[in-house]
């Protein structure tokens with residue numbers, strides 16, 4: 478049965494999109510069947526995976542609001558075993574349209590239901606907020622992976638995120654849980670990075686992935702070519718890190 | 734009469750909070766009377782300026798939702814001429830509470846009205862979204878300053894932001910306009926940074942500040958000490974850049 482994982486953190490710019498696209502691509506390299514769902518109106522995952530958010534074709538918006546069946550919203554990518562449900566700028570308006578729907582927080586869950594039997598992984602890229610789109614993602618999955626940037630502000634927002642995940646777990650989705658936290662943009666030259674790593678490992682003992690993603694310019698260049706890091710620069714530190722992470726995620730099942 | 738400026742960009746992690754706190758502090762150093770309004774539930778500006786978001790006292794939430802007068806929500810900081818209306822985690826729920834209010838998009842504008850006569854600058858830190866909190870900020874001000882990270886995704890979201898600012902200008906606040914775009918986290922060692930600078934200057938000719946804020950670890954360390962960069966590391970490249978930016982902002986008035 479397929480795993481459904483939300484990549485969520487309301488702090489902005491921490492590596493959510495970079496993790497969804499490159500973790501997804503590394504799992505596909507291992508032969509897993511992967512779908513990336515881009516639930517962010519910015520459509521960064523759509524671009525980074527090589528698709529054009531402005532091109533015709535059904536998107537997450539059509540699936541959520543217009544109720545187009547999910548199999549008509551899937552796009553293939555250049556990479557085998559990796560496809561995507563792309564985002565669209567109109568998704569920015571979806572939060573307002575969802576608010577008035579019945580069972581508004583489980584629209585995504587219903588739409589994705591048939592996917593779980595066909596794919597090994599459904600990875601959802603979330604926007605940097607705890608609004609209705611992110612709540613929809615937390616209801617639609619059973620696992621959360623949270624990227625944490627190796628910067629000071631990283632620790633501030635964790636409390637609110639954990640509280641929200643627990644709220645969704647208690648009220649709507651009892652099978653929801655954190656699978657793990659992944660440290661990103663680690664820069665060994667700064668004390669700050671090392672301090673954050675130590676602090677996070679103390680705070681969240683046992684739930685922090687061993688793999689740490691280093692700050693690497695290759696990772697920030699890859700999206701401009703519409704390629705995952707494993708294709709753009711296969712031997713770079715970023716590519717190695719995301720392959721290691723994929724192995725860890727694939728092995729770390731049902732940590733609870 | 735005081736200037737009201739929103740620091741807005743729905744892309745996450747681009748340096749909005751870093752710009753509000755350090756631009757504000759540099760303007761205060763020049764003797765301007767400055768208020769920083771933290772409209773982000775993450776409360777990063779509140780922490781970075783040296784306050785504790787968990788401490789008692791009125792916050793932006795009390796002002797917006799409980800209608801506490803603005804003068805009772807102002808906190809002083811360690812720095813002369815710089816005060817702050819702090820954020821609070823409860824602000825995350827404010828968007829839902831605001832939705833049902835009459836004239837929901839101008840609640841902040843009404844609350845801040847009396848401030849403009851007392852201060853030279855009111856700087857508003859926005860969350861990474863185009864939701865009701867950011868809309869409230871765009872209605873409450875006449876100027877927008879947008880930090881743009883020197884990364885690939887930076888250009889993707891600009892169209893949506895410009896469209897939204899124009900929408901607010903046409904429908905609710907005709908005096909709203911972009912004062913400028915400031916390039917942040919510039920790293921001269923990467924081609925990507927230089928490419929983005931060139932692309933942004935071509936795209937937005939005339940509206941891009943000359944000052945470019947370099948990527949500097951001092952800037953990311955300062956918030957953990959609750960100090961603006963001008964206090965934490967006065968001779969660092971980050972401190973110099975934000976002083977230069979403050980001069981440019983102070984001189985660049987009514988560019989239209």
Ligand SMILES: Nc1ncnc2c1ncn2[C@@H]1O[C@H](COP(=O)(O)OP(=O)(O)OP(=O)(O)O)[C@@H](O)[C@H]1O
Nearest residue numbers: 489490491492493494495605691692693697745884
């Ligand atoms: N390990 C890394 N090394 C260097 N740059 C990185 C790394 N991870 C991400 N980046 C870059 O940092 C920026 C922020 O990353 P990304 O967009 O993935 O974060 P995000 O959490 O999805 O942001 P948002 O909150 O806006 O959705 C991007 O420009 C990305 O290319």
Ligand SMILES: Nc1ncnc2c1ncn2[C@@H]1O[C@H](COP(=O)(O)OP(=O)(O)OP(=O)(O)O)[C@@H](O)[C@H]1O
Nearest residue numbers: 489628745746747748749750751861947948949953
């Ligand atoms: N010029 C810089 N050099 C190095 N680090 C920086 C610089 N500017 C900001 N940072 C760091 O980068 C991270 C993101 O910056 P910041 O939090 O100011 O962005 P933001 O746009 O306010 O994020 P959000 O979208 O979550 O509100 C922070 O950890 C900050 O300390």
Ligand SMILES: [Mg+2]
Nearest residue numbers: 493494517521
């Ligand atoms: Mg993203």
Ligand SMILES: [Mg+2]
Nearest residue numbers: 749750773777
């Ligand atoms: Mg911020």
